[in-house]
Amino acid sequence: MNQWPEDELTEIVESDDLHIAPFREDGETYGTPTWIWSVAVEGDLYVRAYNGQDSSWYQAAVRENAGRIEAAGTTKDVSFESVEDEELNDRIDDAYRTKYEGSPYLDSMISERARSATVRVRPRDIFDRMKAGEPVPLDDPEYPKVFEEVERTIGLTRKLNAATDVDEIRHYLGKIIREEVDESTTIFPPFHINVGKHTSLGRNVFINHACSFLDLGGITIEDEVLISANVSITSESHPVEPDRRKTLVPREVVVERNAWIGAGATILPDVTIGENSVVAAGAVVTKDVPANTVVAGVPAEVVRKL
CATH class of the missing domain: 2.30.110.10 (Electron Transport, Fmn-binding Protein; Chain A)
Incomplete structure (x- = not known):
């Protein structure tokens, strides 16, 4: 703080x-x-x-x-x-x-x-503004703070991905996100994240191999969530207009309790995955997923209610 x-x-x-x-x-x-x-x-x-x-x-x-x-x-x-x-x-x-x-x-x-x-x-500071969802241009005078944080996270991620047991992985992930990771939560490397300080992980979360988080806008993973291999979650976007494209637009992603994200799925910014819901393998989620539903496709749409 x-x-x-x-x-x-x-x-x-x-x-x-x-x-x-x-x-x-x-x-x-x-x-x-x-x-x-x-x-x-x-x-x-x-x-x-x-x-x-x-x-x-x-x-x-x-x-x-x-x-x-x-x-x-x-x-x-x-x-x-x-x-x-x-x-x-x-x-x-x-x-x-x-x-x-x-x-x-x-x-x-x-x-x-x-x-x-x-x-x-x-x-x-710039991280507070990003967490609040404010667009931040690349020439913002505080942007060097972001680069410093990324460098710190790269070093810790390298140690996490070289770790040989789940407790050591959990230790380094806690350093990356700056909060203790509950012993019931398991992450399998490799795991990639750009900053870390805007990610929050609940209890009994499972994250499989080769997942990638971009968390400047905030990523919240609630209790009992399952995340399959090769899942990408990004809380960051950019304007379409060429003259504004280097402005970062942060928007939080929330994965609510007991959701299951299938292998190779992509979760885009400003999305909430509702409680108990399932995102099918390979889906691209561009909007909120209602609780107790299954979504699939590109872009993902509700295909079943649970």
């Missing part, structure tokens, strides 16, 4: 003029900036809604997960994450007491109502 540079975080908190503006429901326009108290705890920036979860800005923040803040004379694109950890909220309470000691509003800001609407605010 991204953290604030120490000097920047200090400046934001000490200025005490933070205005928060989450995206509106269209995901493109910003809401009206709202002045709000802010505190820093362990390198992160936190805010709370005075009116708790009834606050309109809080509801927008947790719904859209992104927006911007204005503070210390600058404007920053940010991501939002609700905070439910009680011990962390206790530390945030202490930070409020220290910073706002003597304020008549302090008790309200450490009340259960406000605690329930605690939000972590983090600087938003």
